[in-house]
């Protein structure tokens with residue numbers, strides 16, 4: 001036998017030198033490596049990652065059609081911000097904005113922006129609320145030093161982030177045990193002449209329900225009437241903006257309601273596009289504070305921009321347009337109804353186990369199942385189930401506590417997306433039942449296992 005040792009020449013001939021070598025992790029590499037080596041190194045690292053198809057924690061798209069993927073791959077080299085050089089991409093962005101304004105019942109011509117996701121859209125939308133409020137106050141010679149923004153504890157963390165970054169007082173309506181959304185009675189005591197706006201959520205991160213947008217709109221109309229304060233309502237439709245128009249088309253939450261002045265939606269959630277795309281849509285052009293729009297002379301052409309970032313990819317904008325024309329209302333409705341049907345199937349199965357309580361399954365809700373254990377003295381809890389499911393079966397189903405004052409409630413939440421087929425739902429339900437039986441036998445997860453559990457709702 002020839003006791004040859006593996007050499008770089010062998011690695012070049014047969015494949016992978018990182019089969020036996022440590023990968024670079026700290027020092028900037030002195031020399032490079034072949035493209036094949038680099039590709040295998042990255043791929044082998046990622047093989048240790050969770051499987052996106054079993055990630056039921058995320059709202060974000062984990063599957064797109066092969067044709068959409070071809071468009072994405074073919075356009076990765078196109079910088080979206082170069083409007084002068086890529087005018088068709090800029091035009092396609094405007095088409096998407098017009099289609100979304102139409103979907104959300106804008107009363108006429110309006111404006112909006114493509115963003116990196118709902119977080120950037122919310123920052124920009126809330127900045128516009130602040131600028132418009134300041135202008136109103138200055139026009140009537142009143143103080144502009146103490147702006148506040150009213151929202152519920154059911155919002156995504158980005159709303160508090162906005163308040164901290166841009167110096168606005170957050171007026172947060174706390175949740176209560178058993179009450180995980182807000183309505184007009186919660187909002188009323190917080191609104192005053194320094195309120196730049198109220199934010200309502202359509203499809204909360206925590207349980208997938210909506211705030212009482214209709215009731216809050218009526219309250220703001222009443223305040224306008226009685227106190228002369230015109231307080232705008234922004235709807236955070238990060239997830240719900242692509243769900244309600246198709247599952248609940250007759251339920252008003254959008255520009256059909258007079259005080260709704262701006263809406264954000266994540267293209268990369270139920271817009272069914274891979275990560276990196278969000279939208280901000282105004283009711284009318286006048287709702288976008290003009291001072292926030294920069295007229296730039298860039299490479300010899302004047303361009304108007306309203307963004308926090310500058311350079312970014314075009315691919316997801318093009319993929320969003322692909323989805324709009326590919327699916328239309330009929331296609332989005334079909335996809336949303338399938339997800340909802342499978343969410344109902346999972347909910348039925350969990351209910352039939354007799355171990356769980358479902359949270360608000362009869363209300364308008366995103367296609368997900370939010371649930372918690374029915375009893376207290378079981379020897380295991382929701383965090384243990386999350387651990388057992390991921391350790392044994394690779395399912396990522398998060399367990400988390402709710403925001404104050406519902407912090408003593410622990411819930412689990414399973415997103416039902418396009419790739420979670422009926423067969424997957426049946427398997428998941430069996431795996432949950434089995435996880436509970438195992439945990440009951442062993443008296444919960446071990447302390448060392450509990451330490452590894454990721455808590456938080458995902459997004």
Ligand SMILES: Cc1ncc(COP(=O)(O)O)c(C=O)c1O
Pocket residue numbers: 059116117118119120155156158201203204205236238239266278458459
């Ligand atoms: C209600 C809500 N708002 C905002 C966000 C932030 O969205 P993005 O991840 O698109 O920035 C999320 C994300 O989960 C969300 O659920």
